Amino acid sequence: MTFSEYINLAFEELRRRKVFRVAVAYLVAAWVVVESSSIILPAFGFSDSAVSVVIVMAMFGFPVALSMAWFLDFTNEGVVRTRDPDEGGMATLNGVNVSALVAMIVMAGFLSYRLVIQAGDLGPRVAAASVSSPRPALLRRDAAIDDSSEAVAPEEVRSIAVLPLVNMTGDPEHEYFSDGMTEELLNGLSQVEGLRVVARTSSFAFKNTTEDVRDIGKQLGVNTILEGSVRKSGTTFRITVQLINVADGYHIWSSTYDRRLDDVFAVQDEISRAVVQALQLRLLGDRGKALVASAAIEGSAGYDEYLLGLHKLHQRTEEGMRAAIGHFETAVVIDNGYAPALAGIVDAWIHLYSRGMTDFESARTGADTALKQALRYGANLSEVQASLGLYRRMIEGDLAGSELALRRAIDINPNYAMAHLWLANTLSRQGRFRDAFAELERAEQIDPLHPAVITNIADYLFSMGRYDEGVAKLERVLEIDPGLTEVYSVLTEWSGEYGHLSDGMRRAREALDNHPDDPRLLSQVGMLYIRLGDLGAASEYLGRARTLDPDSDLVFLGTCTYYFANEQYADLVQMIDERRFTSADNDVMRMLTAWRGLAAVMLGEYREGAGALMESLGDAATIAFDPSFDIYLLSYLAYAYQQLGQTARVRETLDEALAVAARARGQGWRTPRLNYGIAAVYALQGRADEAIGQLRNAVDAGLRAPGLTGTDPQFDGLQDLEAFQLLVAEVDVDLNRQRAEVLHAAGELTMAQAAR
Secondary structure (H helix, E strand, O other): OOHHHHHHHHHHHHHHOOHHHHHHHHHHHHHHHHHHHHHHHHHOOOOHHHHHHHHHHHHHHHHHHHHHHHHEEEEOOEEEEOEOOOOOOEOOOOHHHHHHHHHHHHHHHHHHHHHHHHHHHHHHHHHHHOOOOOOOHHHOOOOOOOOOOOOOOOOOOOEEEEOOOEEOOOOHHHHHHHHHHHHHHHHHHOOOOOOEEOOHHHHHOOOOOOOOHHHHHHHHOOOEEEEEEEEEEOOEEEEEEEEEEOOOOOEEEEEEEEEEHHHHHHHHHHHHHHHHHHHOOOOOHHHHHOOOOOOOOOOHHHHHHHHHHHHHHOOOOHHHHHHHHHHHHHHHHHOOOOHHHHHHHHHHHHHHHHOOOOOHHHHHHHHHHHHHHHHHHHOOOHHHHHHHHHHHHHHHOOHHHHHHHHHHHHHHOOOOHHHHHHHHHHHHHOOOHHHHHHHHHHHHHHOOOOHHHHHHHHHHHHHOOOHHHHHHHHHHHHHHOOOOHHHHHHHHHHHHHOOOHHHHHHHHHHHHHHOOOOHHHHHHHHHHHHHHOOHHHHHHHHHHHHHHOOOOHHHHHHHHHHHHHOOOHHHHHHHHHHHHOOOOOHHHHHHHHHHHHHHHHHOOOHHHHHHHHHHHHOOOOOOOOOHHHHHHHHHHHHHHHHHOOOHHHHHHHHHHHHHHHHHHHHOOOOOHHHHHHHHHHHHHOOOHHHHHHHHHHHHHHOOOOOOOOOOOHHHHHHOOOHHHHHHHHHHHHHHHHHHHHHHHHOOOOOHHHHHO
């Protein structure tokens, strides 16, 4: 018998004795037991050694199972020794049987070896899951892990959220320090190529929460979460961090760092590198040399002040932002040339101005001084370039320069959500709405719960006619922080735009219950009353807003709308002439010039009105707040030319208005006011049916105004048409209904009266 025949007979004997079948069944069962124990045992308080015992038992049980398959057989008579097929007696160890047994032992050894390899792969994961506590991480959000497991995350891990480190000092005054450490970890990790890092605001939305880590990960759209704690005693602190797999809630890696405060940046760099190594990601070129996106400083006192400044800045209140400026300035005094703090000063001044909390000149002076120093000491920092871009748009009105700086900031740090947000605003002002929305979507990926990001996205959804989606976005923000008056303000504004006036009033009054002296909210309630046709109530709310903040540009522009609606054109011109020379903001100046032009046209001063409208329009694709308003101004300009008998200019202006409308629609713009502006153009062109059609579209989309077109003279040629009169009647009926609802909600009308 040849060797080959001998081996074949041996394997045939193994098959006859069902050894292969038993081996496969055993391996499947052992795999199920090992996997189940690695999940179940730690959850019930067993240490990782218990899981190791299960693995070892499975390994040693495998040869035993194969031996039993060789010598025993299950028959109708019960368990018997395996019989020899030729002699019908008991099995004997002949040559073939010996060879088969040797083959079985080799196979058992090989498969046991593979099981050992699997156990080795499981070991670190199980050990990490039970570090410090036998329970899963999802059951212990505030655990302070004191171990350095070397488990490595899977290669597919590419996203992370850094939850606020828990302040375990026992002193609330140290909260800023733990928050600052969290921010520095965020900054460091955001420099890593291929790693998507959720930004600060979204991560901090889960501060002090006991929510399941897996649910947090799903909401933030990440597959790993870094959490931990900070203890501080004098000049010494301990930072404990652990990386958690969102899929199962177990630790991937953990470590503890005990350091003195004077080497805080080195610790931040060390922690960032350790997490990156655990995630098995390769750094991007030179960025691997310094993961922390901050200028290194020697002393700790300046950094302490910087953290305090960040803590106050993110409160977004006037008191908080002014306090932030003070802390940033102290940091700069202590550590001369500390660029991140200088960039913080720029941002704080501009945020104060954009929220109507300071005048333009104060904001420009404060931001300009800090920006020059920031560029001198840290021009290569993402934060500094982003602040430069914000300054160029908000203070200088330089859109091209703003875009250049913001794109440079994103090149330096693609995970800086504010740079994407501010770039979106700059692109929007250039009429590049689709590009702007794409940047907002990138910002949302980085910081999915940031109120400013979500509010801006909602603005674009409203602009694209997606009202319900915009409302859903803003309601999500209010669930996170019900005290955000700015979100209520946006909801109120767009509720009015889409004709949901009573809903807008309800939301505004909800906010006013908590912030009765907020000028912006009071002004917007006044604007809603203008849309409802109640000019007396509008005057009352706008007057209160001006009394509280006489320097607010937003409140002043609302007052301009009231004067125009009340046909106080001469008073409007006088008020603007007194105001426009005290405002240095380019956007405000353009709006004031536009209102003056509209008032002049209504006063019959067509030449003067046309000049003011031309000045305010400039490039109609870039300077107005939205294309709907551009088209509205162009229709008034065409009307003025029409009254002056300048036929060629009328035609050119109306063609330009339709071109603006086409560009806006091509960029996705869909609002009731856009339809209204196009209707005004058609009416001036004598295209009555098409004008009525556009008004129909506007009303269906939610346009509501007394008399439908108010006092706008572009529609004079439609007044006697039955179709126009029917639209006016339809709108007036709905306005009466909503006025009654508003009065009833205010307690000024009974339910029966409201129903009538």
